[in-house]
Amino acid sequence: MVHFLRHLPWSWLWDKYEGESGHGEEEDGQIKGQNSTEAIIMSALSTLSATQISHLTRCVYSILRYHHLRLSSLLSSPTIFAHTLHHLHSISLPHKTLLIARHLLSTLHHLTRFFQSTVPPPYSRTSLKLRDLDAVLLLLLLCQLRQHDPQALETCPSEWRTILCTHFSKTMLSLSGTGATSGAVLIPYIEVAARCRRFVGAVLSGGGGGGGEKLGREVGASTASVVALPSVEVSDGGVECVICKEEMRQGRDVCELPCEHLFHWMCILPWLVKRNTCPCCRFQLPSDDVFAEIERLWDVVVKSSSVNPHGECT
Known part of the structure; x- marks a missing residue:
């Protein structure tokens, strides 16, 4: 041997x-x-x-x-x-x-x-x-x-x-x-x-x-964690999506992260492809890395x- x-x-x-x-x-x-x-x-x-x-x-x-x-x-x-x-x-x-x-x-x-x-x-x-x-x-x-x-x-x-x-x-x-x-x-x-x-x-x-x-480099969120994100209805108007800076109108379905921050689906999905963090509070979603x-x-x-x-x- x-x-x-x-x-x-x-x-x-x-x-x-x-x-x-x-x-x-x-x-x-x-x-x-x-x-x-x-x-x-x-x-x-x-x-x-x-x-x-x-x-x-x-x-x-x-x-x-x-x-x-x-x-x-x-x-x-x-x-x-x-x-x-x-x-x-x-x-x-x-x-x-x-x-x-x-x-x-x-x-x-x-x-x-x-x-x-x-x-x-x-x-x-x-x-x-x-x-x-x-x-x-x-x-x-x-x-x-x-x-x-x-x-x-x-x-x-x-x-x-x-x-x-x-x-x-x-x-x-x-x-x-x-x-x-x-x-x-x-x-x-x-x-x-x-x-x-x-x-x-x-x-x-x-x-x-x-x-x-x-260590510390940016990675995207895992596919499983993104698929599991819930879609919620905006109850009150006047809430701004921090990514596009536009209002999330009352009654519209938006994405809610586990930290309870809300975003337009079309805004947060491209974001999560590159980063696994919340744009507001840096809460981390699971990644595939x-x-x-x-x-x-x-x-x-x-x-x-x-x-x-x-x-x-x-």
Whole structure:
């Protein structure tokens, strides 16, 4: 089997996933920055009711159980493991980044479902094909093992399956011993989400294989979110469409965004093709861009928490 360490920047990949904190001593500021992501998510979840936490826990437990079943199947079969590792080796670093980003986006969709006043239409790109799901789960497991034991993978890749099986079994035993409490289920889920977000953020901000994606750029609203917009009748005249500056006459059907701002349909549709924001208040609609959607949902988490993006309580 090809020695993957010679052909892939695994160390770079693992360091980005771990927040570049896997080796050596960190300064207090670095540790603070790395912990801020978890702190923001935990703070946001603390605003949920007991019923909402219970629903979220059941949802996450079901997802984790499915992921564990996929990994168990993958690790128990030398053939499937070899094919998945080969697939992971064959795809480019931007493709690996996209897989982790889509995994993160799926996680954020579940974590933010109770923070949004209106639930957006399902995001189709969060559904990974089984081969890609297995690949990203294996990649995250490799990163997890590397963080737990930096020397474990300094061997021939032909031995990785046995090493991963041992690590995975220990992890499963520790989880089964704690029971399916909210903390036991949600905390590992949050930790993975935080590492994935740091990885995606580091790649995009550093240009290290992110496919040229730019943070903060304008993107259009998703087709599903535009189709789901309601048509309402103007009850009072004199209301101006801020795009064309003309009056929306009483009795006319117009478009209403989730923020309750109204626009002529012929004005707002071309706008939403280029931008996913409300012209009045900058409210963001879902988009079909994976990285923009991650930033949108992360903004939802930040606004729902009492911790600012720097990890400090407000």
